[in-house]
Amino acid sequence: MSDSTTTAHNPYLQHHYAEMEQQVDAGKIGMWLFLATEVLLFGGLFVGFAIMSAKHHEAFKLAHEHLDRSLGALNTVVLLLSSFTMVMAVDSARHNRQKALVWYLVATLTLAGVFLGVKYFEYSHKFHLGLLPGKYYAGGGEDAVGQAMFFSFYFMMTGLHGFHILGGIVVIAWLIRRSIRGVFTSAYNAPVDLAGLYWHLVDMIWIYLFPLLYLIG
DSSP: OOHHHHHHTOTTSOTTOSSHHHHHHHHHHHHHHHHHHHHHHHHHHHHHHHHHHHHTHHHHHHHHTTSOHHHHHHHHHHHHHHHHHHHHHHHHHHTTOHHHHHHHHHHHHHHHHHHHHHHHHHHHHHHHHTOOSGGGOOOOSSSHHHHHHHHHHHHHHHHHHHHHHHHHHHHHHHHHHHHHTTOOOSSOOHHHHHHHHHHHHHHHHHHHHHIIIIIOO
């Protein structure tokens, strides 16, 4: 049987690709381009934060003391563990370990939920104290304008990151459903691989956010 006939019967090969290898490469290029735009997005926020921090240095230093470093560190550990479980999920898909794939994806999903749960408690505490962004800031203290600016960036960056976590949860839940059906094998695992790339970027962004917001005064 010819190669063209074989690829034509592959249920996962889209009609506009000649072969699976081409489809996989196109998917990876598309994902890397998407991740590059994400880096540019958060990079702009990092630059804006640095500029405002230089302008309101003392206010930013006071404001960041209101953040709970232990919760930030806990979330860092949670995301690092989720990166490991995602790596193991990708490896399991590549080596036809179906049960392991499902369990590693479930573990990643659970850790993502833990991260958002911790963030919920952090946000609730800030709302209670009036440590809100912009004109809604009611925390008082020296240079209230500067501290309001800090919390504007805090909620903007961590909130945007949180939405990326939510997006990852949706994708991982979809992967779990498909994995239970035995869709992903050594011959077809591109969706798991691409989701892994996205998840690692989400984790990496937090690795920058944690010291920037919680540690650097």
